[in-house]
Amino acid sequence: MRADLLTELNAERAARRAAILVTDIADGAQRLVKEAEIAVDPLGPVLGKHLASAKSGLVEVDGRTLFLTVHVPPVRLVVIGAVHISQAMAPMAAGLDLALSVIDPRTAFATPERFPGVELVAEWPDAVLGSRVPALDRYCALAALTHDPKIDDPALKAALAAGCFYVGALGSRKTHAARVARLTEAGFSPEQIGRIRAPIGLPIGAVSPAEIALAVLGEVVAALRRVPRPEAA
Template sequence: MRADLLAQLNGERAARRAAILVTDIADGAQRLVREAEIGADPLGAVLGRHLASGKSGLVEVDGRSLFLTVQVPPVRLVVIGAVHISQAMAPMAAGLDLALTVIDPRTAFASPDRFPDVDLVAEWPDAALGGRVPPLDRYCALAALTHDPKIDDPALAAALAAECFYVGALGSRKTHAARVARLTEAGFGPAQIGRIRAPIGLPIGAVSPAEIALAVLAEIVTALRRAPRPEAA
């Protein structure tokens, strides 16, 4: 690989931005396509599919064999609320290679005994995010699960501002309507607020904490892989 391409690829990795290195098998020619450039690239459709899957691979385009090396930032999942759903979610998230952080200022809930081997932050979200917890970005998912506006709302505001690929919040439609009013008053527009998945999770009839955790993670994977939601398919 050329030194300039390696430097560019490392720069994208450091900035937590996705990129794809395109290598022509016949002559070894290489070029780097950044995520923001994929839509305008001649191989846009092919590159987009590989970016969504997160997998590298060989493709045939117009009689040429190309190898696509896909570099995608590790996906982070930030959960607000050290609740039963979060406990059930932790081992599932690990199995999906999601880097999980649980934030909850209520130390009675946010205890290592309840969340062994989990990145647990017993602070208010507005203090934790960008402090003890790295800033949110487009390769982060955020799930707000406390039902407490004082805890959930600052985290949701941060996730919307950071354009996280997934933002979800627990609560009924009535609860969400009140949430929408608060976020509107805080200056967020309808398009931004409309990105919040509420009620959270795919509609699988979940009842138990484990089932709700499964529904939330399934919705996160759907958003990550850019697949249509079942009700929109």
């Protein structure tokens, strides 16, 4: 790889932005396509498909064989609430290569015994996001699970402001209506608030904490891979 392309790629990596290195197999010519440029690139649809899958591979375009090397930042999942759903979610998230952080100021819930091997922060979300927990960005998913507006709302506001690719919140439709009112009063637009997945999780009829955790992670993966959310029955 040319030195200038490597410098550009390293800059994108450092900023947690995706990029795709396009290599022409015939002559070795290379160019770097940054995520923000994919939509207007001549190979846009092909690049977009590979970006969504996060997989590199060979493609045939106009009689040319190209190798697409996809560079995507590690995906992070920030869960607000050290609850039973979070406990069930931890091993599933590890299996999906999601870097999991659990935040909950309630020290009776946020204990290493309940969350072995998990990055656990027993503090208020707005006090630690961007400091003890890395700042949220578009390669982060956030799931608010406490049912407590004092804990969930600051995290939801931070996730919406950061453009997280997934934002979900536990609660009934009545609970979410009250949440919408609070966020509207805080200055968030209907479009921003509409990004919150509520009720959280895919509509699989989940009942137990493990089933709800599965539904949430399924929805996170669907959002990451840009699959439209199915309508609840």
